[in-house]
Amino acid sequence: MIVSKWLNRKNVFGLLAAILFYAVIQGSILTDILPPFYKLNLILICIYIILATSLNLINGITGQFSIGHAGFMAIGAYLSAIITAKLHGPLALGLLVGALVAAAVGFLVGLPTLRLKGDYLAIATLGVGEVVRIVFLNTEYVGGAAGFTLSSKINWSWSFWLMVLSVVIMHNLINSTHGRACISVRENEIAAEAMGINTTKYKVLAFTFGAFFAGLAGGIYANYMYIIQPMTFSFLKSFDILVMVVLGGLGSLTGSIFGAIFMTVISALLASFPEWRMVITALLLVVMMVFRPTGLMGTKEFSLNFLRKKGERNAA
Amino acid sequence: MLLNIENLSKSFGGLKAVSNLNIEIREGELIGLIGPNGAGKTTVFNLLTGVYDPTEGKMLFQGKDVSGLKPYQVTHRGMARTFQNIRLFGDLSVIDNVKIAFHQHAKYSTLSAILRMPGYFSGEEEMEQKALELLQVFHLQGKAREIAKNLPYGEQRRLEIARALAAKPKLLLLDEPAAGMNPQETHELMELIRWIREHFQITILLIEHDMSLVMGVCERIYVLDYGIIIAHGNPAEIKSNPKVIEAYLGEEVI
Numbered sequence: 001m002i003v004s005k006w007l008n009r010k011n012v013f014g015l016l017a018a019i020l021f022y023a024v025i026q027g028s029i030l031t032d033i034l035p036p037f038y039k040l041n042l043i044l045i046c047i048y049i050i051l052a053t054s055l056n057l058i059n060g061i062t063g064q065f066s067i068g069h070a071g072f073m074a075i076g077a078y079l080s081a082i083i084t085a086k087l088h089g090p091l092a093l094g095l096l097v098g099a100l101v102a103a104a105v106g107f108l109v110g111l112p113t114l115r116l117k118g119d120y121l122a123i124a125t126l127g128v129g130e131v132v133r134i135v136f137l138n139t140e141y142v143g144g145a146a147g148f149t150l151s152s153k154i155n156w157s158w159s160f161w162l163m164v165l166s167v168v169i170m171h172n173l174i175n176s177t178h179g180r181a182c183i184s185v186r187e188n189e190i191a192a193e194a195m196g197i198n199t200t201k202y203k204v205l206a207f208t209f210g211a212f213f214a215g216l217a218g219g220i221y222a223n224y225m226y227i228i229q230p231m232t233f234s235f236l237k238s239f240d241i242l243v244m245v246v247l248g249g250l251g252s253l254t255g256s257i258f259g260a261i262f263m264t265v266i267s268a269l270l271a272s273f274p275e276w277r278m279v280i281t282a283l284l285l286v287v288m289m290v291f292r293p294t295g296l297m298g299t300k301e302f303s304l305n306f307l308r309k310k311g312e313r314n315a316a
Numbered sequence: 317m318l319l320n321i322e323n324l325s326k327s328f329g330g331l332k333a334v335s336n337l338n339i340e341i342r343e344g345e346l347i348g349l350i351g352p353n354g355a356g357k358t359t360v361f362n363l364l365t366g367v368y369d370p371t372e373g374k375m376l377f378q379g380k381d382v383s384g385l386k387p388y389q390v391t392h393r394g395m396a397r398t399f400q401n402i403r404l405f406g407d408l409s410v411i412d413n414v415k416i417a418f419h420q421h422a423k424y425s426t427l428s429a430i431l432r433m434p435g436y437f438s439g440e441e442e443m444e445q446k447a448l449e450l451l452q453v454f455h456l457q458g459k460a461r462e463i464a465k466n467l468p469y470g471e472q473r474r475l476e477i478a479r480a481l482a483a484k485p486k487l488l489l490l491d492e493p494a495a496g497m498n499p500q501e502t503h504e505l506m507e508l509i510r511w512i513r514e515h516f517q518i519t520i521l522l523i524e525h526d527m528s529l530v531m532g533v534c535e536r537i538y539v540l541d542y543g544i545i546i547a548h549g550n551p552a553e554i555k556s557n558p559k560v561i562e563a564y565l566g567e568e569v570i
């Protein structure tokens with residue numbers, strides 16, 4: 001039975017942990033125990049987890065160095081905000097359209113740029129991210145540099161479960177033959193081609209999925225924040241996301257989750273000294289390069305393998 | 317005729333790495349391609365598998381021209397290769413190396429992977445099973461979960477052959493599979509190659525630098541020197557060919 005395959009011990013444990021965590025937070029929000037500042041940061045963590053894991057799909061899993069993630073986030077943010085605030089459409093529709101348009105742009109941009117290697121690809125993606133921002137900056141309809149306001153429609157439940165759903169989808173993709181095809185591109189592109197992997201196809205696939213989830217995260221962000229402005233989606237945002245991925249370990253989803261949580265907490269702690277944030281980030285990166293160049297997790301996943309029966313462990 | 321190479325040439329700038337090459341291979345044959353260092357052997361493989369585009373000439377595989385195809389398309393047509401300088405997916409497990417080559421024959425879609433539909437589970441199970449069977453042939457089943465780059469050299473070479481076979485080729489191209497192996501390993505490898513041909517019913521084109529080795533297993537041999545075929549025939553004919561002896565001058569023939 002398919003359901004019994006889904007509900008192996010590991011998945012059941014993960015699901016229960018997610019429900020428990022969600023319920024505790026939801027309970028403390030409903031009873032007004034949780035201070036707003038904590039709620040804000042919990043929602044930011046969800047948003048950054050989606051951003052970091054989706055960038056990892058491109059940079060860590062498939063080995064293509066993109067640094068324009070904020071551009072796709074901006075597309076999702078603006079498109080969803082236009083639908084919910086300007087056109088008064090439903091939130092779910094706004095989020096979906098934002099993510100789909102980001103994915104479509106990712107696909108169109110990915111086709112030509114992913115032929116580039118290394119530094120050239122990085123520069124191209126950086127350029128694309130900036131172009132997206134400048135387009136919104138110069139569009140009167142969305143308020144130019146001042147941006148526009150919207151009513152906050154996203155709550156903890158939306159953010160948390162969309163984050164869980166995104167991570168599950170990316171995890172399922174990575175742990176499949178299509179995910180292995182992406183990984184083979186990272187490992188050795190020449191050998192991957194020789195083994196029948198259409199490397200261009202899988203680069204574009206990873207890039208499109210990555211852009212989709214960046215767009216989704218942007219939509220959650222815009223619909224929580226009351227206001228969106230082009231400045232939010234500058235190169236520095238792409239850099240923040242990249243730091244989370246690198247700290248957690250290129251190629252590890254759980255690493256990206258740790259990275260997103262860690263960096264969001266650091267930012268929150270230093271909220272009154274924003275200038276120190278960059279200094280600490282830079283120091284962290286240097287320390288990591290010296291002591292653990294592969295990041296916290298390397299390409300490995302934090303695993304609950306001990307929860308599985310022996311037979312299951314080998315088969316998966 | 318499985319493979320028909322007609323007047324194939326490849327120049328790198330002024331250097332003619334391969335010129336006017338003609339090779340014919342029938343289904344089921346085990347053919348040797350030998351020649352001294354820099355003769356152009358690997359270049360022939362790179363031309364066949366779409367890594368390089370030929371400067372001139374045609375390559376017909378099962379009657380269809382394969383020049384201009386991308387490497388992965390050539391593999392889909394039924395040719396798979398190994399590399400002279402090993403190119404495994406070093407950081408991945410041994411079994412994942414093999415599974416990646418099964419990818420083109422995978423039976424479930426991206427969507428069914430994401431939604432974990434029944435097709436995903438049966439597809440993965442089948443791949444796992446087939447990968448283990450293939451590893452067994454190469455005595456690597458016990459090392460399925462080990463990281464490929466940690467295998468001893470000889471086993472890495474065997475894994476490369478196993479991986480190429482996972483692509484289910486009709487024509488297997490082996491580029492110096494015995495390079496760096498000791499005589500004992502080399503002997504076992506040659507036995508294995510013979511066995512693979514029978515068992516998988518495939519055709520093999522084998523590049524070797526060492527002549528004595530090819531003499532034992534190949535039915536026909538092409539000798540390449542400075543990009544030109546200088547001799548072609550069965551091992552006995554090649555051994556006694558004065559041009560071959562000259563090309564290998566200073567090296568011990570047989």
Ligand SMILES: Nc1ncnc2c1ncn2[C@@H]1O[C@H](COP(=O)(O)OP(=O)(O)OP(=O)(O)O)[C@@H](O)[C@H]1O
Binds near residue numbers: 331
């Ligand atoms: N990409 C390239 N660019 C320029 N020259 C090349 C290239 N590839 C091969 N050559 C040259 O073509 C000639 C044939 O090289 P090739 O690698 O095919 O020889 P080989 O017979 O495989 O030799 P070996 O036994 O050393 O592997 C050599 O002179 C080599 O330097």
Ligand SMILES: [Mg+2]
Binds near residue numbers: 357358359400
């Ligand atoms: Mg060679």
